[in-house]
Amino acid sequence: MDRRTFIRGSGIAGIAALAGCTGGPTEGSGSNDSENGNGTGDGDGDGSSGSAEVSANVGVVYATGGLGDGSFNDQAQQGIQQAESELNISYNDAQPDEVSQFKSFQQQFAQSTNPDYDLVCCIGFLQKSALAENAPDYPDQNFMIVDEVVEEPNVASYVFGEEEGSFLVGQLAGLLTTREFSAGSGSTNPDRASVGFVGGVEGSLIGKFEAGFIAGVARANADAEVQSTYVGDFNDPAGGKEAALAMYNSGADIVYHAAGNTGTGVFEAAQEAGRFAIGVDQDQSKTKSNYADVILASMVKRVDTAVYTSVENVVNGEFDGGNVTTLGLEQDGVEVVYGQQLGGQISGDVKSEIKASQQAIIDGEISVPADPANV
Amino acid sequence: MSNAVASRAGLSTRRLAGLALGAAVALFVLAGVAMPDSTPGKVLRVAFTKSALAATLRLSVPIAFAALGGIFAEKSGVINIGLEGLLIISAFVAVYAADVGGSVWLGLLVGVLASTLLAGLFAVVCIEFRADQIIAGLAVWLIALGLAPFASQAIYGGPNTESLEGSFGTITVPVLSEIPFFGALFDANPVVYLMFAAVGLSWYALNRTSFGRWVVASGENPKALDTAGVNVTRVRYAAVLLSGVLAGFGGAALSLSLGQFIGNGATMVNGKGFIAIVAYLFGNYNPVGALLSTFLFAGLDALQIRLQAAAIIAVPQSLVRTIPYVAVIVVLALFGRTRIPEAAGDHYESGED
Numbered sequence: 001m002d003r004r005t006f007i008r009g010s011g012i013a014g015i016a017a018l019a020g021c022t023g024g025p026t027e028g029s030g031s032n033d034s035e036n037g038n039g040t041g042d043g044d045g046d047g048s049s050g051s052a053e054v055s056a057n058v059g060v061v062y063a064t065g066g067l068g069d070g071s072f073n074d075q076a077q078q079g080i081q082q083a084e085s086e087l088n089i090s091y092n093d094a095q096p097d098e099v100s101q102f103k104s105f106q107q108q109f110a111q112s113t114n115p116d117y118d119l120v121c122c123i124g125f126l127q128k129s130a131l132a133e134n135a136p137d138y139p140d141q142n143f144m145i146v147d148e149v150v151e152e153p154n155v156a157s158y159v160f161g162e163e164e165g166s167f168l169v170g171q172l173a174g175l176l177t178t179r180e181f182s183a184g185s186g187s188t189n190p191d192r193a194s195v196g197f198v199g200g201v202e203g204s205l206i207g208k209f210e211a212g213f214i215a216g217v218a219r220a221n222a223d224a225e226v227q228s229t230y231v232g233d234f235n236d237p238a239g240g241k242e243a244a245l246a247m248y249n250s251g252a253d254i255v256y257h258a259a260g261n262t263g264t265g266v267f268e269a270a271q272e273a274g275r276f277a278i279g280v281d282q283d284q285s286k287t288k289s290n291y292a293d294v295i296l297a298s299m300v301k302r303v304d305t306a307v308y309t310s311v312e313n314v315v316n317g318e319f320d321g322g323n324v325t326t327l328g329l330e331q332d333g334v335e336v337v338y339g340q341q342l343g344g345q346i347s348g349d350v351k352s353e354i355k356a357s358q359q360a361i362i363d364g365e366i367s368v369p370a371d372p373a374n375v
Numbered sequence: 376m377s378n379a380v381a382s383r384a385g386l387s388t389r390r391l392a393g394l395a396l397g398a399a400v401a402l403f404v405l406a407g408v409a410m411p412d413s414t415p416g417k418v419l420r421v422a423f424t425k426s427a428l429a430a431t432l433r434l435s436v437p438i439a440f441a442a443l444g445g446i447f448a449e450k451s452g453v454i455n456i457g458l459e460g461l462l463i464i465s466a467f468v469a470v471y472a473a474d475v476g477g478s479v480w481l482g483l484l485v486g487v488l489a490s491t492l493l494a495g496l497f498a499v500v501c502i503e504f505r506a507d508q509i510i511a512g513l514a515v516w517l518i519a520l521g522l523a524p525f526a527s528q529a530i531y532g533g534p535n536t537e538s539l540e541g542s543f544g545t546i547t548v549p550v551l552s553e554i555p556f557f558g559a560l561f562d563a564n565p566v567v568y569l570m571f572a573a574v575g576l577s578w579y580a581l582n583r584t585s586f587g588r589w590v591v592a593s594g595e596n597p598k599a600l601d602t603a604g605v606n607v608t609r610v611r612y613a614a615v616l617l618s619g620v621l622a623g624f625g626g627a628a629l630s631l632s633l634g635q636f637i638g639n640g641a642t643m644v645n646g647k648g649f650i651a652i653v654a655y656l657f658g659n660y661n662p663v664g665a666l667l668s669t670f671l672f673a674g675l676d677a678l679q680i681r682l683q684a685a686a687i688i689a690v691p692q693s694l695v696r697t698i699p700y701v702a703v704i705v706v707l708a709l710f711g712r713t714r715i716p717e718a719a720g721d722h723y724e725s726g727e728d
Contacts, residue, residue, distance in 0.1 A: 066639050068533040095533070097524075097640045196684065202693055227684035230692045235535075235639045238629070239680075242430055246680045249426030261535065261637070268633065290538055 055315050056118040058083070059109030060093040060307075061102060063124030065234045065260035067095060070287035071280060072234075072260050072303060076123045076146065078282075079304030083311040090115070103130035110138040119144060119314045121307055125205045131155065142319050144310040146303055147205055153322045156313070158306035161328025162205070163212030163368045164361050165299040166256070168329075168336045168354050169278045170195075170216020172297055173254040174224050175350050176276075183345040184293035186276040189253040193224040196247035198266050200234040200259035204371070209258035209280070209299075211372045218375070219357070219366075227252055228372075231262050240265030241272075248273035254296065256280070267291035276342075285339035292341040300337045302327060330362045393709040414687060421681040422674075428559035430677035432567045433632065435669045437462060437644070439570050440625025441651035442658070442665040443577045444494075444618030450581065450660055451614030452594040452718045454508045457497055457515025458622050459648025465490035465626030466644060467523035470536050470636040479541055479631050486627030487620055493519065494619020498612050505722045516648070524638030534638030542634050566628035570666075573621060577662040590614050594716035597723040607723050622648070653703060656713045671706065675699035 060080055062073045073095075080091050092115075094105040106127070109120045122131050125147040135143055135152035142154055149157040173195040181188045197213050199206040214226050227247045231239040240262035244255045248269060255270065256278040257263035263280060270277040271294050279285065279298035288295070306327060313319050327333020336354065338346060360366045369375050407415035421427065441458045448455035468489035473482025497515050500506045524534040531537055546568065548561035581587040592600040593610045601607050630636045630643065637643035650672060658664025676699045683692045 064639060066534050068531070068535050097534070228686070229680060229683040232693065232696050235637055237635060237637060238633050238643060241633065242434065242677070243680050243684070246426060246430065247684050249424070250684070264538065264635065265633065290540065
């Protein structure tokens, strides 16, 4: 019996140790930054000397998809890396696994005194409720949140006009679906006017993408059908693949995703089916270059601009707490970027039509709905 | 006496409810066939497509393999609720090995090996050291849940690995793959064929070989098996290792057919190991039954995706997503008739020492 108790005890201790390994903010950016191993990890190691040299210390809490999604989180990381090299700041980041961890990661950064963080960046709309609780508890800590509005004097909120950018890629899809078009590994199915949308988690944010996309498709072709599926997860590429394959098999030829890492499965499905996909957040024909042969375009959302701007404001002593900054087409917060490999083969008249719509949206001639219920 | 009456009454209510459900399904199908433009008709039209069957087969692979593994372990008397962990570990190791070795088949092999090793550890803890099987099974799951994302973090700098270039591809049987609906059976990933082969072999091994009889006896009446001169411990080791091999195929197939391991949250396995347990219990420890109940779940999952996209039923999409889970619970409650092996969960000590 003693032996059993021992085994059980050591097993539980081992599990606890392993569980400990997986949590907690990761130290420094250098360790998981394969592109430019600039070794800031060393600077972060001895925080006291580091904070004396740098102009600001920033904590970043990423969304649940984690880094390496080639999408939302990577775009945010790009912003903080740009700030690191241009504004001489130092940063630490945390990659929560679950929504329930947001609160504690935010608190860890807010409580930390070594280094004392000048700004905590909360990436993603799911952090709203955690931040709404934390912000009043740490009135001296500056926060910024992307994709949501938290009305507290110490929180700067950045939201995007996703529906405007999605409208343009919707129009692109609507124009191409009835044309004979083949490029890279994909081709359209001109007999059917059918396109698809794969969303991550239902909510007002992804609803903006869906609404804009549907409106854009309708503007290009009023008879086109939009198949719309939510996978229920931003990090389930297998689910994304199944959802997109179902659409391609029932006649869709272009699928747009707003689903973070789940979208990788959409690209995988596009390759398998020989159809096209539209990326999101970053130029995914670059960040997911394996799939450049099926990515027509990406609806780029400049999360990096939001992160960089907020850090810059803090460095300049102009933190805009309590303000909401909206980054739409007009502010270059969202834009359509054609695929690296396929973009050149999309005909000029399609591109000029999209350019015209872009101007019309900026001028207020087209109003884009932000809620799928209003399309 | 009154107890017996009550239980008989309970049974018949259950049977009545089961009959009612069956009648409702039959009515639905009939309505669908009679009126192709009604909602049931539309549902049937998206359900009976080649693409839905193909998706069902793909979604079944990890669950069916894990269920087969669970059958062998539990039949021999060792309840292996660590199947989820075995799937996770093999899913990660397979992608890593395929990435390093450059071949998905090598990845599959190494993934199976990793899962077998972890199952071996579980077997030693349960059989040699007589740990509680449920606790040890949970430990297997938790170890894998921590270890795989941690290793991915160390190697790839994040809980998700990079995407692999190659994949299994598909094996297409000419002519047969042209058949509507059932053609999907002849136009599939090699792991789908492996799954069918594994189900057939498992059924044969359990029902037609002496090893199968030993496994069953070890779970039902280990003392009798011991008396007959067969080493119960050895049979149980073999069965648990076999469950590791089978679950390893499932986990490796899951990650390799996507070309990436996802380690965030509940990882890409996301409960498939636990669904596998339900599948083999519902299948009453019969490999073929387990496969069929896997098909039920996977088929409803494939249907759910199509119902969302086609917007046939006017309910929120998050509700549509729960269809497979709700259906499995209902079916399990109404039709499940599982008899757990007599000695499952008990340690057996030979009288000699």
